Amino acid sequence: MRQLEIAKGVYDVGVTDWNIRDFHGYSTYSGTTYNAFLVTDEKIALIDTVKKEFADQLIENISRIVDPKKIDYVISNHTEMDHSGSLPRIMHRVGEDKPLFCSKMGEKNLARHFSQKWNYRPVGTGDELNLGKRTLTFLETRMLHWPDSMFTYLKEDKILFSSDAFGQHYAGPERFDDMMGDAIMPHAKKYFANIMMLYSPLILKLVETVTSLGLQFNMICPDHGILWRKDPGKIINAYVKWSRQEDNEKKAVIVYDTMWHSTEIMAEAIMSGLTEEGIYVRPMKLRECHRSDIITEVLDAKAVIVGSPTLNNGLYPTVSDFLTYMKGLKPQNKIGAAFGSYGWSGESVKLVQEELTAMKFQTVDSGLKIQYMPDKAGIEKCEAFGRKIGQAVKG
Numbered sequence: 001m002r003q004l005e006i007a008k009g010v011y012d013v014g015v016t017d018w019n020i021r022d023f024h025g026y027s028t029y030s031g032t033t034y035n036a037f038l039v040t041d042e043k044i045a046l047i048d049t050v051k052k053e054f055a056d057q058l059i060e061n062i063s064r065i066v067d068p069k070k071i072d073y074v075i076s077n078h079t080e081m082d083h084s085g086s087l088p089r090i091m092h093r094v095g096e097d098k099p100l101f102c103s104k105m106g107e108k109n110l111a112r113h114f115s116q117k118w119n120y121r122p123v124g125t126g127d128e129l130n131l132g133k134r135t136l137t138f139l140e141t142r143m144l145h146w147p148d149s150m151f152t153y154l155k156e157d158k159i160l161f162s163s164d165a166f167g168q169h170y171a172g173p174e175r176f177d178d179m180m181g182d183a184i185m186p187h188a189k190k191y192f193a194n195i196m197m198l199y200s201p202l203i204l205k206l207v208e209t210v211t212s213l214g215l216q217f218n219m220i221c222p223d224h225g226i227l228w229r230k231d232p233g234k235i236i237n238a239y240v241k242w243s244r245q246e247d248n249e250k251k252a253v254i255v256y257d258t259m260w261h262s263t264e265i266m267a268e269a270i271m272s273g274l275t276e277e278g279i280y281v282r283p284m285k286l287r288e289c290h291r292s293d294i295i296t297e298v299l300d301a302k303a304v305i306v307g308s309p310t311l312n313n314g315l316y317p318t319v320s321d322f323l324t325y326m327k328g329l330k331p332q333n334k335i336g337a338a339f340g341s342y343g344w345s346g347e348s349v350k351l352v353q354e355e356l357t358a359m360k361f362q363t364v365d366s367g368l369k370i371q372y373m374p375d376k377a378g379i380e381k382c383e384a385f386g387r388k389i390g391q392a393v394k395g
């Protein structure tokens, strides 16, 4: 049970999903939370709900503070079902005719997921909802994370309820940034890389908008993970850095899979060449590393070097999976390189190269392929290829 007063009259009534290990294809080794918030004033507002399976816990958490029937307004910042799945149960308890605030796209999307009959009150950026002594202001944030997404800002307390943005898939006893220090940042980075990276240009625009509106934050409360109260600026600055993807570190990720170790031997020799050039290298074998962990390393790497054996005239399946995933997340400003071993036809390197080019990576040569096992000369070629990529990374 969780009902934590995070500011006077403002409660976190969300739930902790300790055991989830796969969040639509993202590895969540530390579980996650679905945060929801109750703002009590002359009027009472509930901001967001939780995944359907946790509806009872949400209702119990609310009931320990107030009878759910006394909630005057329900606000849905985002339609995705980890935040809206409990809406039918909540609306039933709160009252089906109570106003349900959401963005214009939120109204359309909620109606497609649930009931057409709710008392929708679509809002746009700058619209306000008076609760008595306090005011909620809405800010549309299309595509962060869905077209319906919006933020809700509690003006007098300077608390931003930011939906998916600034979240982390982390479940722990800690509820605030000051309880975790920098240990939360790898979780925030992984979340950004896997959920937000493709919206980097929108994030930069949003930060500009927020700055021009002069909004200040005492607290940023995302719908996943811990709440930022000690230093909300830290996560905003991290988002700006990650979104720019300009100052990528002198770092390379070698992503590969292998059938009979030939491509793996190539990966190790390429790594030697990169290391000789002073590049920090993370080799990641696809059958051992989850795609969401690899993408986290890709976020701040300058070079992404992808190796695939040729299997049945094509790519190795794990490599196809990874390339599809990476392409969707649209990493920017990367150097790319392809390599792999083959037996007779040898299409894989060309196929990887085409994918990297389609992602607008600056590719090094046309890739490197070696037939069967790399011999001494082959290993030297790989080392030289690594050195060449390293020189490109250093600019």
Ligand code: FEO
Binding pocket: 078, 080, 081, 082, 083, 145, 146, 164, 223, 224
């Ligand atoms: Fe946490 Fe886009 O849902």
